Amino acid sequence: MSAKAKIGVLGASGYTGAELVRLLLRHPHVDIGLLTADRRAGKPMAEVFPQFAPFDLPTLQALDAVDWPALALDLVFCALPHGTTQEVISDLLKRAPAMKIVDLSADFRIADPAAYARWYGHPHGAVELQKKAVYGLTEIYRDKIKGAQLVANPGCYTTCAELALIPLLRGKAIDPDAIVIDAKSGMTGAGRAPREEMLFSEVSEGFHAYGVGNHRHMAELDQEFSLAAGRDVIASFTPHLVPMNRGIFSTIYVRGPKAAPEDLHAVLAKAYAGEPFVYVLPFGKLPQSRHVRGSNMTFMGVTADRASGRAIIVSTLDNLTKGASGQAVQNMNLMLGFPETAGLEQVAMFP
Amino acid sequence: MSAKAKIGVLGASGYTGAELVRLLLRHPHVDIGLLTADRRAGKPMAEVFPQFAPFDLPTLQALDAVDWPALALDLVFCALPHGTTQEVISDLLKRAPAMKIVDLSADFRIADPAAYARWYGHPHGAVELQKKAVYGLTEIYRDKIKGAQLVANPGCYTTCAELALIPLLRGKAIDPDAIVIDAKSGMTGAGRAPREEMLFSEVSEGFHAYGVGNHRHMAELDQEFSLAAGRDVIASFTPHLVPMNRGIFSTIYVRGPKAAPEDLHAVLAKAYAGEPFVYVLPFGKLPQSRHVRGSNMTFMGVTADRASGRAIIVSTLDNLTKGASGQAVQNMNLMLGFPETAGLEQVAMFP
Amino acid sequence: MSAKAKIGVLGASGYTGAELVRLLLRHPHVDIGLLTADRRAGKPMAEVFPQFAPFDLPTLQALDAVDWPALALDLVFCALPHGTTQEVISDLLKRAPAMKIVDLSADFRIADPAAYARWYGHPHGAVELQKKAVYGLTEIYRDKIKGAQLVANPGCYTTCAELALIPLLRGKAIDPDAIVIDAKSGMTGAGRAPREEMLFSEVSEGFHAYGVGNHRHMAELDQEFSLAAGRDVIASFTPHLVPMNRGIFSTIYVRGPKAAPEDLHAVLAKAYAGEPFVYVLPFGKLPQSRHVRGSNMTFMGVTADRASGRAIIVSTLDNLTKGASGQAVQNMNLMLGFPETAGLEQVAMFP
Amino acid sequence: MSAKAKIGVLGASGYTGAELVRLLLRHPHVDIGLLTADRRAGKPMAEVFPQFAPFDLPTLQALDAVDWPALALDLVFCALPHGTTQEVISDLLKRAPAMKIVDLSADFRIADPAAYARWYGHPHGAVELQKKAVYGLTEIYRDKIKGAQLVANPGCYTTCAELALIPLLRGKAIDPDAIVIDAKSGMTGAGRAPREEMLFSEVSEGFHAYGVGNHRHMAELDQEFSLAAGRDVIASFTPHLVPMNRGIFSTIYVRGPKAAPEDLHAVLAKAYAGEPFVYVLPFGKLPQSRHVRGSNMTFMGVTADRASGRAIIVSTLDNLTKGASGQAVQNMNLMLGFPETAGLEQVAMFP
Numbered sequence A, B, C, D: 001m002s003a004k005a006k007i008g009v010l011g012a013s014g015y016t017g018a019e020l021v022r023l024l025l026r027h028p029h030v031d032i033g034l035l036t037a038d039r040r041a042g043k044p045m046a047e048v049f050p051q052f053a054p055f056d057l058p059t060l061q062a063l064d065a066v067d068w069p070a071l072a073l074d075l076v077f078c079a080l081p082h083g084t085t086q087e088v089i090s091d092l093l094k095r096a097p098a099m100k101i102v103d104l105s106a107d108f109r110i111a112d113p114a115a116y117a118r119w120y121g122h123p124h125g126a127v128e129l130q131k132k133a134v135y136g137l138t139e140i141y142r143d144k145i146k147g148a149q150l151v152a153n154p155g156c157y158t159t160c161a162e163l164a165l166i167p168l169l170r171g172k173a174i175d176p177d178a179i180v181i182d183a184k185s186g187m188t189g190a191g192r193a194p195r196e197e198m199l200f201s202e203v204s205e206g207f208h209a210y211g212v213g214n215h216r217h218m219a220e221l222d223q224e225f226s227l228a229a230g231r232d233v234i235a236s237f238t239p240h241l242v243p244m245n246r247g248i249f250s251t252i253y254v255r256g257p258k259a260a261p262e263d264l265h266a267v268l269a270k271a272y273a274g275e276p277f278v279y280v281l282p283f284g285k286l287p288q289s290r291h292v293r294g295s296n297m298t299f300m301g302v303t304a305d306r307a308s309g310r311a312i313i314v315s316t317l318d319n320l321t322k323g324a325s326g327q328a329v330q331n332m333n334l335m336l337g338f339p340e341t342a343g344l345e346q347v348a349m350f351p
Helices: A015-025 A085-095 A113-120 A127-132 A138-146 A156-170 A217-229 A261-271 A321-336 B015-025 B085-095 B113-120 B127-132 B138-146 B156-170 B217-229 B261-271 B321-336 C015-025 C085-095 C113-120 C127-132 C138-146 C156-170 C217-229 C261-271 C321-336 D015-025 D085-095 D113-120 D127-132 D138-146 D156-170 D217-229 D261-271 D321-336
Strands: A005-010 A030-036 A075-078 A100-103 A150-152 A180-185 A236-241 A248-255 A278-280 A298-304 A310-317 B005-010 B030-036 B075-078 B100-103 B150-152 B180-185 B236-241 B248-255 B278-280 B298-304 B310-317 C005-010 C030-036 C075-078 C100-103 C150-152 C180-185 C236-241 C248-255 C278-280 C298-304 C310-317 D005-010 D030-036 D075-078 D100-103 D150-152 D180-185 D236-241 D248-255 D278-280 D298-304 D310-317
Touching: A005 A015, A015 A030, A015 A321, A075 A085, A075 A321, A085 A100, A085 A127, A100 A321, A113 A127, A113 A217, A138 A156, A138 A321, A150 A321, A156 A180, A156 A217, A156 A236, A156 A248, A156 A261, A156 A298, A156 A310, A156 A321, A180 D180, A180 D248, A217 A236, A236 D248, A236 D310, A248 D180, A248 D236, A261 A278, A261 A298, A261 A310, A310 A321, A310 D236, B005 B015, B015 B030, B015 B321, B075 B085, B075 B321, B085 B100, B085 B127, B100 B321, B113 B127, B113 B217, B138 B156, B138 B321, B150 B321, B156 B180, B156 B217, B156 B236, B156 B248, B156 B261, B156 B298, B156 B310, B156 B321, B180 C180, B180 C248, B217 B236, B236 C248, B236 C310, B248 C180, B248 C236, B261 B278, B261 B298, B261 B310, B310 B321, B310 C236, C005 C015, C015 C030, C015 C321, C075 C085, C075 C321, C085 C100, C085 C127, C100 C321, C113 C127, C113 C217, C138 C156, C138 C321, C150 C321, C156 C180, C156 C217, C156 C236, C156 C248, C156 C261, C156 C298, C156 C310, C156 C321, C217 C236, C261 C278, C261 C298, C261 C310, C310 C321, D005 D015, D015 D030, D015 D321, D075 D085, D075 D321, D085 D100, D085 D127, D100 D321, D113 D127, D113 D217, D138 D156, D138 D321, D156 D180, D156 D217, D156 D236, D156 D248, D156 D261, D156 D298, D156 D310, D156 D321, D217 D236, D261 D278, D261 D298, D261 D310, D310 D321
Parallel strands: A005 A030, A005 A075, A075 A100, A100 A150, A180 A236, A278 A298, B005 B030, B005 B075, B075 B100, B100 B150, B180 B236, B278 B298, C005 C030, C005 C075, C075 C100, C100 C150, C180 C236, C278 C298, D005 D030, D005 D075, D075 D100, D100 D150, D180 D236, D278 D298
Antiparallel strands: A180 A248, A248 A310, A298 A310, B180 B248, B248 B310, B298 B310, C180 C248, C248 C310, C298 C310, D180 D248, D248 D310, D298 D310
């Protein structure tokens, strides 16, 4: 009991906050010591998410009212809106300089301040801190994450596409100039702040694309794909919304300059052999998003396109788990020296 | 490790089978030693439910081909279709006389053979065995279940309504002649065998009642309500289908002959104080089905109707978990001497 | 062309506004001369509802900016929020004293100012005007509607329940003290103004009750049921939300003091013989909400409950059509002397 | 009345059959004279599709029992399963040689018997008849359709993609070797015959691809794209299933060898100027499937990809209307000399 780490969740009233609490409540090595939610400060967590009513959880409090030294947290998850997070974390580290942080916002994902400014429309507010941040795509940057104080947890779309494409780009197995990522997301990816286009009646019984040509996750894709390929890569990327709650499903069209589709499959199968949270299906089989729901798994499959020289890759994960809070816990496990799978053993829930 | 109990699931290719496997895979005290599915015999479980691909599970086999002595199972869950189960279990107990069994079908729920014959249209095929069966509504029959060899796991609708009404009927707190149960179920309650009326396009974007006036769960309700009241009780009960996967939601209209709505709430709050899987909301608050999804919890609430002397009770649970496989594991825990909550600690998954 | 009536829609950016436009665009005897939407003034209707892009429609304008005399409208539909409408209509009638109005808000539905004040928490702001308003339940008040200047279109829940129960109460066929209406609604009934509890992820994959014990539609039910019975009637009424867009589905539990369930069916079948928009199924059959979707139909069915002396009635309609805009057009047809079914012949769309 | 054409629907118990009846019931120039459904022969249409209960429709009959000379139909829609239709139509034309036919199956869509045999796995059974069949993509083959006796109505995926791409390929505006069509369909496209993978619980709350690399609609795409381009074209085409009822949504990735994205838009805008059922959005705007639901419209949009030289085109339609039964009625209108839009003026139903 006394050996458990003490953890905080900043922004506990959103969906990624709730998912963190779901996972942390059953984590064998942590206790939840702090939950913040500015607009709901003073309320019990069960008022915001009634599924937690049977559990004993800290009352929601305002971020400004936190007594950091008294709490003596080991790590906080920062699930606050993009843009505001830079300031919050800078300030937090002044008050609690040894605090470890996993940030689920986009604020520390882009290493290059110029690229950040271009995509987000304003200069980065914590450039020095940015230099220390480690990009938290666990399977790719595991060693760096172990020693990091600040981990920038990747986006849901980007985790899904990058896990599939980074090994192929590193291995020069595909043409970097002919990548098409047609991505589909469940609605929880849009968060819990009410807007007309997120109402049930605007979303159900239909399908649409959004952010075409300028979705901010492109900045992450460009950064990681270019790093992996050793040259500039700009992929076509179109996000869509599916009338479902959870899931990212990416249909990825690639051309192997020399590599056959079977070779691409072999690259991925080798890259992820032994990984607990990435499962590569047998060649020719493609996964469904529902079969990873609620788990921290990424399922991916490779098949040949009938047009010669082309292959189709499908990668899928739960946007709230491996695409956000699950990967955040996975990173916490590395940062605090726990087994990487601790608290993440939930089996996918289908149906 | 060696101390783990060895468990079988008969009928693993249906939804309750999959839910049993989801729960048992993470149960600390059991190993899965057998999975049967006649029509899919010889296939890996991952072909039937791809979410299990990352796990090491027994290959599906035909029931007839099972070598019971060699397997030496401690307990089997029987998730086979209603009607066929009587014969299967009779036969099984001849081959493995000490086997413990939790039956998820309706075959052993009705204690009175005449009532069984009336509701099911044919005489019961194992009347002697029926006498030994214990009705597995855990919170009500916990002590009997501990010593049972054969537990008849209750239906999903009935668990939901009985947990709410049995304490009130036992306490003479409501009029037994004025009970209306308007029940709504998610689609997994209808099983996985394809029928036209279960297709996505027949179910989504609409709502309907079914089995009005003659749903077989009424036999269970009559039996348990009459037992609780000490006299014959026939409640109005109408099941409906909701375009969702999981959840039973019962809106129950009662009249308290003398008791005020607050008194009804007090009866339920007292009955379930300390129960790990029943949570009674504060008076005047009503639960939502989504907040118990994937968990073994029942949430219930009581509020006053504006018509004087009437109260409205809402009871909700996940039909695959507390309504079927979760309660089955809860019963197994009692039968095998494990902590009652073992393997059932999943927090509800919302959203 | 010149003989067509000129129609306005106040509040065209909400769902009932869109449904009015859908119907009016194909109405043979009207032209749409005005669409207002204060917050979207100056925008084309296609920006608010892209399905109308191929049609030639008036630009949205602010209500204050309308030049009533110049427009010379024959009738306006008022689809504005409850509470604000009294003032708007009082003011409108000062500027255009001969204007006919169908009001889709709740503002003029309650004849008794004291009842209005009790349910809505403030005194009625146009008591004189209220006296002239006719309650627009078409099949029941057809003759009065023909001569009305101001019609108060009923609520969706109330239309559904009242069409089923008024003939039975008028005929003394049921016990007025034992009515239970368990009502379920699709999400469009909640309107288009964004609130957290209407987000896709809050609504899908679950079921819940709301407004239990104090939903404002109860005021209408009390008024109309009491009128029909010739004495005070207070029915139990519980509204629920279904994860679907369109549809009201009411499961109604009644006791016939003397009448058998078959007699109740006969009363309804007789009451609605020849009605174009009410279809009574054969005795023992119950309708589904999806089979009236997009049409102006109400389907209703009566069956016996197994408890003797009780019957179950199901009534269902599309909340945006017969439950709001369709019935509004039906009333307009009467007020302007058109055939009652003009513009309302859409066949239900299933699947 | 006497001037109305008399129409039959073969296969009226499926979804395209129901959609034909929905449209034909309100068509000003036709009467429905025959509805067949072999397995439901003798039943009223209302038993198969209860939404039609208020209408007077012919009883379903078996195809073999039809007395063709006595009925004297002007045209039949053939909505029978693929494969069986060749024989049915050959036989039908022997009995009623002047009958006009719109076939909604795939049996007569592929002009080249060798291509048919390759894709469908068996030789075409009516090669002579195939030569007379006209491919019913109305906007592209309008003149031929007017004089045809047998029209092969295109598939839903193919109508959606071909309307977008044929003008661009004809105009040499895009590279024929770099077309990627990522297509998504609602569930009604899978028909009404029950299979496990179409159950609500298998489809909702998830997303998946199917038929990757060998979907039969590819045969149509190859035929029409190659015709339009004047050379062989093999596009990448991946169909997916969306948890919704109606809608095809195609995200199409193209490269213009010289043409800028704005030029592609101009080609489409020009091609469809004046077309009643194709609406091209302003450049840079993309449509949503829900905004064409229930209508015969195709909405399409073009936007620039951020990778230079690439454009993204979205084309969307209702798979049951413009993707099947609506286009079939559109073709009937041409074949029988009615206004092309007769009976097809339904405004899309959103929400």
